Each structure stands twice: as structure tokens, then as C-alpha cells.
Amino acid sequence: MAHLSTAELTERTAGLPAAPADNGTVVQLILRPETDTRELVDSCRVVPGEGIVGDNYVARGSSSTPDGSAHPEAQICVMNAAVLDVIADNDREKWQLAGDQILVDFDLSTTNLPTGARFSIGEAVFEVSDKPHNGCQKFSARFGLDARRFANSDPVQRYRGINVMVVTPGTLTTGDTITKLDESGNGHFPPS
Numbered sequence: 001m002a003h004l005s006t007a008e009l010t011e012r013t014a015g016l017p018a019a020p021a022d023n024g025t026v027v028q029l030i031l032r033p034e035t036d037t038r039e040l041v042d043s044c045r046v047v048p049g050e051g052i053v054g055d056n057y058v059a060r061g062s063s064s065t066p067d068g069s070a071h072p073e074a075q076i077c078v079m080n081a082a083v084l085d086v087i088a089d090n091d092r093e094k095w096q097l098a099g100d101q102i103l104v105d106f107d108l109s110t111t112n113l114p115t116g117a118r119f120s121i122g123e124a125v126f127e128v129s130d131k132p133h134n135g136c137q138k139f140s141a142r143f144g145l146d147a148r149r150f151a152n153s154d155p156v157q158r159y160r161g162i163n164v165m166v167v168t169p170g171t172l173t174t175g176d177t178i179t180k181l182d183e184s185g186n187g188h189f190p191p192s
Helices: 006-014 081-087 092-098 137-143 145-152
Strands: 024-031 039-041 043-047 076-080 102-105 118-121 124-132 162-168 170-173 177-181
Touching (some): 006 081, 006 145, 024 043, 024 170, 076 081, 081 092, 124 170, 137 145
Parallel strands (some): 076 102
Antiparallel strands (some): 024 102, 043 170, 076 162, 118 124, 118 177, 124 162
């Protein structure tokens, strides 16, 4: 299977329209009920400490915690759908291979969503984790080494996406609006 080169990924990503800084959209929701198993869903429930109900986040655990338990700052992985579409060479069937549970049309950069920033989808509230979301060996195997390097190349743009924690439970549905919250959990962040 041929994969895109770094030059191709860079060129195609540079041509993408800017993602919304607020009032973004949930493009796709994906459950990972077991390792290497994906299930596209139209809606799902999120719960603090558990992530998405029906996902294997808790059962899978993490190699980055001392006791192998689930990493508290990596409950859910979020990625920009347009960037993933470039990496997947415009093959939407490959999106679920990335391993992210929420694919969005939303600016995930540190400029727009610094660590600790909060956003809502429906009644659910999420907080951006300090734990980087980096491409791994599985990502390389599925999309190529250049894609992994590219996805991890810009810690400000966060092409690979972000890890988030659930602050307030709720139900998400494809097409839901994503709204940035201010420090009090209301409205929008003030303009920078």
C-alpha cells in the first residue's frame, strides 16, 4: 500500500481551509470496543473517568502509567477530520484506522485550545489534556512513517490531534456543535 510522502502531506495540508476556532462540528464518532476493532456510531455517551461508554479506554489501560491503568489525561482522542482526510489520502473508509474517537471540523491548535481549555459538545464538557497525542507504530503501519512524522511534527498545530478528559457527562451526536468555553465554563473564550 502506497502512502503519501512528507512533501505531499505538507502541500495538501497547507491548502486546507482554516478550521473554525469556535462553533466547530463533530464530523464522526468512533468506538473502539476492543483492540483493533472500530465501530462507527451516530451518537454516544461520555462519562468522566470512563471516556466514551462502550470504548475500551479503561479496559485497555496504558503503558505510560506506573500500574498499567488507563491514563487519566487520555480518556478520548480528538483529531481534525480534514487533516486526517489528507493523511488517509482522501479515503474516508481509512479514518477509523487512526484510532481517534471524535473527528471534528475544529481548530485544535495550542493557539486556539491551550492545555486546560474547555469546550462543550451538547451538554458534555471536555478539558484539553497536557498529555500529547502522538502517532505511534500502529499509526505508521496504517498511514506510513512519513505520516507519523508529519502528524507529530508541529506541537502548535497538533496535526495528530489532542487528548481530552471528560469534565461533565453527556451525549454526543454526529453534527453537534463544538463551543469553546471561558474559564468559568460559560460562553466563549474572550478574543486573544
